[in-house]
Amino acid sequence: MTAAGAPTPEPATRPNEAWGPGHAIDVLRIGVGIVWLVNLLFIVNPANQYWTTFSSTARSFAPTTIGGPGLAEYVAAHPLFFSWTIALVTTYLAIALILGLTTRLACFVGSCFSAVLLATQFGTTFLFPGGTDVGAHPLYILVYAVLLVGGAGRWLSLDVWLRNALAARRRAHAVPSVLTPRPWAAAMPSRELVTLFVVGTLVSLGFGFGLVLAIPVPASNSTAAPPGPTSYVNLTVSINPLNGWPQYSPANFTIPAGTVVFTIVDNDSPMNWTACPCPVRGTVGGTELLNGTPMTSIPSANVAHTFNIPALGVQVLSPGQSTVQFSVAVSQPGEYIWYCFAPCGTGMDPYNSPPMDVAGYMTGTMTAT
Numbered sequence: 001m002t003a004a005g006a007p008t009p010e011p012a013t014r015p016n017e018a019w020g021p022g023h024a025i026d027v028l029r030i031g032v033g034i035v036w037l038v039n040l041l042f043i044v045n046p047a048n049q050y051w052t053t054f055s056s057t058a059r060s061f062a063p064t065t066i067g068g069p070g071l072a073e074y075v076a077a078h079p080l081f082f083s084w085t086i087a088l089v090t091t092y093l094a095i096a097l098i099l100g101l102t103t104r105l106a107c108f109v110g111s112c113f114s115a116v117l118l119a120t121q122f123g124t125t126f127l128f129p130g131g132t133d134v135g136a137h138p139l140y141i142l143v144y145a146v147l148l149v150g151g152a153g154r155w156l157s158l159d160v161w162l163r164n165a166l167a168a169r170r171r172a173h174a175v176p177s178v179l180t181p182r183p184w185a186a187a188m189p190s191r192e193l194v195t196l197f198v199v200g201t202l203v204s205l206g207f208g209f210g211l212v213l214a215i216p217v218p219a220s221n222s223t224a225a226p227p228g229p230t231s232y233v234n235l236t237v238s239i240n241p242l243n244g245w246p247q248y249s250p251a252n253f254t255i256p257a258g259t260v261v262f263t264i265v266d267n268d269s270p271m272n273w274t275a276c277p278c279p280v281r282g283t284v285g286g287t288e289l290l291n292g293t294p295m296t297s298i299p300s301a302n303v304a305h306t307f308n309i310p311a312l313g314v315q316v317l318s319p320g321q322s323t324v325q326f327s328v329a330v331s332q333p334g335e336y337i338w339y340c341f342a343p344c345g346t347g348m349d350p351y352n353s354p355p356m357d358v359a360g361y362m363t364g365t366m367t368a369t
């Protein structure tokens with residue numbers, strides 16, 4: 001469109017023409033589409049248990065979310081909505097980018113999606129190891145911007161095929177060629193579209209940060225001792241000689257509702273968890289005893305494991321080669337799942353490899369009767 005708003009002749013599009021250097025932008029587009037296709041294959045492969053472990057994966061981000069674990073808990077509590085949203089956006093991006101269908105819309109959706117993920121998991125984005133799931137999102141946003149500005153979708157693209165098919169149909173029916181605005185079809189973008197892209201991405205980033213700051217940390221059940229008996233639980237963290245994994249034992253235990261005094265003897269080696277959000281939460285008095293000294297937060301230099309009971313808002317940090325003690329008020333009978341959220345996995349990604357999330361090692365059940 002010209003400044004006066006009069007339609008300009010549509011530039012001749014040579015559809016899906018032979019390879020030339022100008023098509024590098026569409027090679028990039030297809031490459032990003034393949035990345036999303038790989039993500040989609042991960043989601044649908046039953047071996048990865050995407051659907052069944054979604055909540056615990058979401059919770060594993062809690063310790064490193066700016067603004068506290070509120071959002072991670074909220075996502076974990078609504079797994080159906082969030083797991084499907086992520087799966088559907090992943091499917092759309094894979095199809096749209098590989099086939100060049102609604103290319104511009106895909107750039108917009110992809111950038112906003114990455115911006116929200118980036119904001120909500122900001123604490124682990126720029127860390128290595130640990131940021132492998134979210135560390136790529138700044139790069140993705142950059143790639144979408146390059147695709148949009150570079151006019152991706154002009155080669156090997158269904159957008160072009162559809163446009164030409166429509167044009168041919170119009171010619172065949174002798175319909176006067178009136179240009180209809182097709183803001184999402186592929187072509188060099190207008191300045192307005194680029195502005196919309198930038199604004200949309202920034203708004204999504206702000207929305208993500210707003211979510212993590214606005215959703216409150218789940219209320220701790222109580223920091224005052226409830227009526228009821230006092231019981232004692234002794235846990236140890238040791239390396240399992242069979243597989244070399246650190247392991248809490250016992251992982252499953254039963255206590256009467258009341259005050260539970262925990263002692264954790266951590267025989268694991270020290271580890272430097274630089275992203276550690278190390279405040280103690282949800283214990284009686286809001287403290288833990290580290291080798292006998294009361295602490296309200298723990299220096300991150302040597303946190304080997306954590307002991308979190310999300311339903312009670314409990315977070316306790318367990319440094320290597322140390323003993324911690326704390327009391328938890330359990331006023332209601334029930335089953336309480338505990339987790340270790342420190343990245344103690346032994347694989348490439350220590351946030352998402354065993355024994356993280358492995359029952360009997362870094363998660364288990366406290367049954368209150």
Ligand SMILES: [Cu+2]
Nearest residue numbers: 305340344362
């Ligand atoms: Cu651990």
